[in-house]
Amino acid sequence: MKVEQLEDITIDQQQAVFGAYDTLIAIVERALMVTIGLHNSVVEIKGESDKNVEMAADVLRSMLRLYETGDTVDEEVVHRLIDEASEGGLEEIFKAMGDVITLTHRSIPIKCKTLGQKNYIKSLRDNAVTICIGPAGTGKTYLAVAQAAQELKQGVVERIIMSRPAIEAGEERLGFLPGDLAQKVDPYLRPLYDALFEIFGAEKAEKMRERGEIEIAPLAYMRGRTLSRARIIIDESQNASLATLKMALTRLGEGSKMVLTGDVTQIDLPKVTESGLEKCASILSSIEGIGIMRLNNRDVVRNKLVKDIVKAFEKAEADKGPAPGKQQRPRKK
Template sequence: MTAVPAADPIVLEFADNRLLIDLCGAYDAHLAAIEKALDVQIIRRGNQLSILGDTDSKQRAEGVLNTLYARLESGRTVAPAEVESLLRMGSPMAGTRPQTGGQLEMPVGDTFEIQTRKKRVEPRTDAQKAYVKSLFDDELTFGIGPAGTGKTYLAVAVGINMFIGGHVDKIILSRPAVEAGEKLGYLPGDMKDKVDPYMQPLYDALNDFLPGKQLAKLIEEKRIEIAPLAFMRGRTLSNAFVVLDEAQNATSMQMKMFLTRLGKGSRMVITGDRTQIDLPRGVPSGLADAERLLNKIPKISFNYFTSKDVVRHPLVAAIIEAYEADNPAS
């Protein structure tokens, strides 16, 4: 790939027409997304792409196209999600060539990929990228923000990565079994049957990263545990990757109990959404207390997400913004 000098447009020339087709996307959908996001015009002629617009926008579009093409050269795919991710993460300037290569166990340089048994996972926003870095760097990490921002999903992915890499011996995933409408005692079955519906999002994430038979075996061997927060009392969690999900529904005493379970060789991740507290009226959230008390302790990182980091359906971000506008204090 070489840049061809031009007075006004930036002209990029690509040697591999097959990769160029993938770069442009079906019916040039990827080019259209870049044009809309960066306010440029991209004209395709043969194996060349001409970029028109103001100087800064042209250079950013050039950087995006170079980065996506380098991804294709490394044998990876480019889907709409990757294009959107790159545009969200502060489009790279002209001349940017990311590191490429084999599977990465941990983030290296500007490349943040989490390798699991079934798939590679990549952060799609700057906030997600900073969060993943914290998950690898810090022994205790908080991820706080609205639904759909990847807090739990990325934490579980990093946990799987560390487990298969031998950095931890087990994974422990927990949630407060707080009732939100339907009483726990009214649900049919034994205690496991009653509790499992609260844990289902954690099972969903694990199923994304591990083959079914392997996951079932690891759960049977208790190398992966999924349990309500109340079951953590009295334990010391050593050489483990520990995730507390929906932490806004933990009381202050429960949060203190959980945080003090941290043992040698372990990593702990706390995720929560301050706008979705299901605790009884008048009961303070332990997540808020933890923010207030722990935010200046070294090796404890706090990572915050907004509606701009939502990676579910675009309507989810719009819904969150509408509720925030109606109740700014939340």
């Protein structure tokens, strides 16, 4: 039986680590098969596995460390700490969360939560163009909007332009939706509004739209324009052809930066082969000033269940292997 102790834990620290009705500590106990008790100001961890007890102690220390730096410690954070502890990446979380990207309209700091996200933000800051490919829940769009908001606040850019292809992911079609064209495309742009409203607040975001500081439009509306001193975000880029992405990229004007985000496992085009995002990343990968970022399931921060879903689909795809009659291309080293 392995035993570890964390001593001199204050009452506030105890509440942060154990959570309401011990919900947080119960997650650690179930995941790592340990028993955690509190005796006065000492937290005691017991278990049959030395490795699991040590991991549990590391997770608890990390929870305390986050609490001391003012970060939220909730169930999703605890699950992420356990996952990172099992993969030896706990220290990466603290490296990632060192900088504040911007503040929401409620003055809540927006920080990266994984090393992959931190590298993504660095690419957004350092490169004129960033192409970010990754699964759902990795913060591709939200972090791009957060970085754009900070650049607008600092006067680095004069406006934020957000766009995405108006491609359906279900049964609804543009022609059968009620209203004029603006009302028809609005549902497809709603995720962009959601990110803006969280960062700026709904009322301020609407006023910024009226003043032209924020523009949200379908990708097709970009043709023929030159976009200067703007941060341009092209969301759901996996649903655009290579020709359309070329059109978007060549809109870049003086003082502008652009990011293309997308999940190549969720292509809604009639033919998967019509998607241009991977082709675009391959063509532009060697150009200076263009960053290619690839996030994975370790960067999923939306919900633990989302992370598990992404892992399950990745495993299913890996088990399936290449399609019959086709040979898998060797990866470039």
